[in-house]
Amino acid sequence: MNKLGRFCIASVCAAMPFASMGGEIGEIQWHGFMTGAYMGTSGSGEGRHYSGDVSDSGTTKDTRLGLTVDTQVDEKWRFAAQMKAKGVEDYNTEMDWAYATYDYSDSFSVNVGEIKYPIGLYSEYIEVGYTYPWLRAPETFYNQDLFGPNVTRISYSGLGLLFTSLGEETETNLNLFGGLVDIIDGHLNQFAGAKLGFNWAEVLRLQLGATTGIMEIESGSPRSGMDGKRHTSYTAGIALDLESFVFNTEVSSYTMEVDTMDTTSGYVMVGYRFGDFMPHLTWGKWDVKGGWGQEDITVGLRTELTSNTALKIDIKQVTPGDKANPLAEPDSLVGSYGLFNAKPEEDKVLIYGAALELVF
Amino acid sequence: MRIYARKLVLLVLLLFAAVAAHADEVVLIVNPSNSLSEISLKAVKKIYLGKSKFFPNGGKVVPVDQDEKSEVKAIFYEVIIGKSESQLKRYWSKRIFTGKGTPPKVLKGDAAVLAWVAERPHALGYVYKSSLNDSVKVLKLK
16 A cells, blocks of 8 residues: 555564653654554344444454654654554554654744655544544444545655644644555545634634545446546534533535536544443444435444553444445445445444554 | 634633743743753753754753653643643654654653753753752743
């Protein structure tokens, strides 16, 4: 998927004893995360797989782990990279992102390399389940399956300019970025975007984003008809965290120069912390003009086991649209009916699961 | 909203009480070669949260932290930084795993912090006032 190559996790672990903690020039910091997850579905029979891997026999493919390395190269340059191994990719270890940052000042910095996709409140740390309440971040916004909502991407290769203004308790930043995005069946070329963010003491976060790019799809792909089409997206997000009350919402709208593919999607989440326990409720909708998509409601509970560990339980009721995505072949691909690869017998299907999240 | 306002008032009162009880016990220290003599609370917060890499006079800063379980760290973060341990864990997780920064280096005990700051011109640390010696300079909090 990425051009930076694959890395053997064993060699990384072997190097760890030589790494020192610190923030000084030349010193290296190592951090890691792990998600141990199980998911299943109430939908029965062949061809009822949800998002490619969740079936009535259950799956642990959301299990993943990662290692992040960060070093201050000199007074201005920093380098950071993250390696990950995911169950859904048979634990092949690959580079998630790797980029260098030039800190011109506290108000302006430049990123160069393979950079995590900045659109979406949770995109940049989507692999780190500890940082959000759900088992999977709302799929009506964050799912990246071939025929999923595809609002967000994994990363882009290129350049990012970050302008920051710090107030007493506020941070406002503008991120201008561009380059190339690798997608499952091709590339998003001439990719460019902008994100405007506002953060008030980690209590309130606001975000507006826009991206555009030209789809380059491999000839054998069922999406080959989108080759050469311009993909344009607009997103907005609000996150409120009052320590007890938590509220999140994000919406998106995108076009691909194919009338039936115009899409709107988003979610609304509310949660309340009772000490170490946070029950939460999320409603999401993914609506494609051609008539397909899905609606879902998630009830979940996040429990802080220690300051580094969380246990999460989610139950999601999914209602796929009646109409199939004409580009997806039923029974063979994700996204024929909502994120199911075939039309479920039931109108509503439950997706349930639990995960243990760890950061270190 | 009224409950939230009451909580806010209570928090302010608690902070005043905490400052009264502890502010004279924890002091900020820099290397004696540092020309700075005072620093604002806002600047200290920015540095310890990784949002600023420079002292207000433009000099590079490398902050050093105390051990997670130490009382001096609990006082410093509750009173000066204004964040609890769980808030900090969430905050740093987001920065670390996006490559935006890492938390300050951690040293165990005032003696280690004093020695580390004394050897580095860009250093900023905090210790109990009673641990101070001549190898470092105290920064006034304005």
